[in-house]
Amino acid sequence: DAKTTQPPSMDCAEGRAANLPCNHSTISGNEYVYWYRQIHSQGPQYIIHGLKNNETNEMASLIITEDRKSSTLILPHATLRDTAVYYCIVRAFYNQGGKLIFGQGTELSVKP
Amino acid sequence: DSGVTQTPKHLITATGQRVTLRCSPRSGDLSVYWYQQSLDQGLQFLIQYYNGEERAKGNILERFSAQQFPDLHSELNLSSLELGDSALYFCASSFQQGQGGNTDTQYFGPGTRLTVL
Numbered sequence: 090d091a092k093t094t095q096p097p098s099m100d101c102a103e104g105r106a107a108n109l110p111c112n113h114s115t116i117s118g119n120e121y122v123y124w125y126r127q128i129h130s131q132g133p134q135y136i137i138h139g140l141k142n143n144e145t146n147e148m149a150s151l152i153i154t155e156d157r158k159s160s161t162l163i164l165p166h167a168t169l170r171d172t173a174v175y176y177c178i179v180r181a182f183y184n185q186g187g188k189l190i191f192g193q194g195t196e197l198s199v200k201p
Numbered sequence: 202d203s204g205v206t207q208t209p210k211h212l213i214t215a216t217g218q219r220v221t222l223r224c225s226p227r228s229g230d231l232s233v234y235w236y237q238q239s240l241d242q243g244l245q246f247l248i249q250y251y252n253g254e255e256r257a258k259g260n261i262l263e264r265f266s267a268q269q270f271p272d273l274h275s276e277l278n279l280s281s282l283e284l285g286d287s288a289l290y291f292c293a294s295s296f297q298q299g300q301g302g303n304t305d306t307q308y309f310g311p312g313t314r315l316t317v318l
Contacts (some may be wrong), residue, residue, distance in 0.1 A: 123306075132203065132291050132309035133244070176244075187295070187305050188234065188257055191244035 093177045098196045101171075107164040109195050111177030114158040121180045122153060123189065124162045126173040133176065133191075136162065167199045204228065205294050205310035213316045219280040222313045226273055226294030232256065233275040234295075234307060235267055239288035250275055282317045289314050 094112040101107040113122065123138040137144055137151045139160070144151045150163040164171055176194040180187060204227035214220055226233050235247040246259035250269035261267075264282075269275045279286060293307040 125309075127244075130238075130289055130312070130314070132205075132293075132311050134203075135306055135308060138306065187232075187297075187307075188246040188249060188259060189236075189244075189293075189307060190246065191236075193243065 093179055093192050095175075095177050095192065095195045097193060098198070100198050100200060101164075101167045103169060103199055103201050104166055107167040107171065107197060107199070109162040109164075109175050109177075109197065110159065111162070112159045113177070113179045116157050116179050117181070119181070122151065122157075122160050123178045123180050124149070124151065125176045125178065125189070125191075126171075127176070127194075128170075128173040136175075138180075167197075169199050169201065171197065172199045173197060203308040203310060205292060205308055207290075207292050207310040207313050209313060210311070211314050211316075213318065214282060215318055216282055216284060218282050218317075219278065220282065220315065222277040222279070222290050222292075222315075224275045224277070224292030224294075224310060226275070226292075227308055230294035230296050230308075231273065232295045232297065232307075233269055233273070234293040235261075235275070235277050236291045236293065236309075237288050238291065238312075239285075242288075244291070247277070279315070284317050287315055287317045 124136040125133040127133045139151045153160045174194040206225045231252045238244045247261040249257040267277045289312045291312045293309045297305045
């Protein structure tokens with residue numbers, strides 16, 4: 090399974106964009122990049138995923154570099170409710186069943 | 202609300218006991234995944250079922266077992282409980298079994314907090 094590297098913590102001012110980086114230099118061609126977040130001890134919440142193209146949904150944007158070795162999750166206008174641990178996950182499918190392998194994540198603190 | 206339900210929300214029991222955690226997937230989802238989150242190990246994949254059959258296994262102890270029933274709900278059985286089994290247990294569901302794409306996105310339930318005394 091490809092491993093990911095994320096900064097352990099980041100701060101962001103409320104109303105500003107939060108840019109969360111993730112390195113996944115050993116990603117394989119058929120592996121997707123997924124982002125989840127976990128607020129306190131709630132169940133992880135799905136944010137967005139992508140294979141090689143940039144993706145956007147109502148929650149966030151995902152920018153994947155052309156060589157696919159890194160990605161950035163962008164929360165365009167962070168609010169206090171976005172304070173959470175954000176997990177970048179490289180996900181293998183087919184024979185491996187699509188399990189999620191969580192690392193330590195980035196603890197994002199959004200401050201007023 | 203993800204649509205995945207888990208019961209009970211909290212469970213307190215003693216060492217050596219056996220407990221059953223229950224998960225109901227989102228309507229229409231066929232895959233159920235179980236994860237354990239402890240303070241020292243983080244979130245770890247335990248086991249996956251797809252349409253009643255075991256699909257993938259992770260770091261699940263022999264004292265733990267799971268099954269998925271015909272109505273697609275799943276149960277995780279934990280026996281001979283030890284202090285170290287105290288953790289949050291999450292269930293997630295997806296439509297597919299792991300082919301990739303949007304229908305494989307996993308949605309998590311609120312979890313069951315197990316405390317072993």
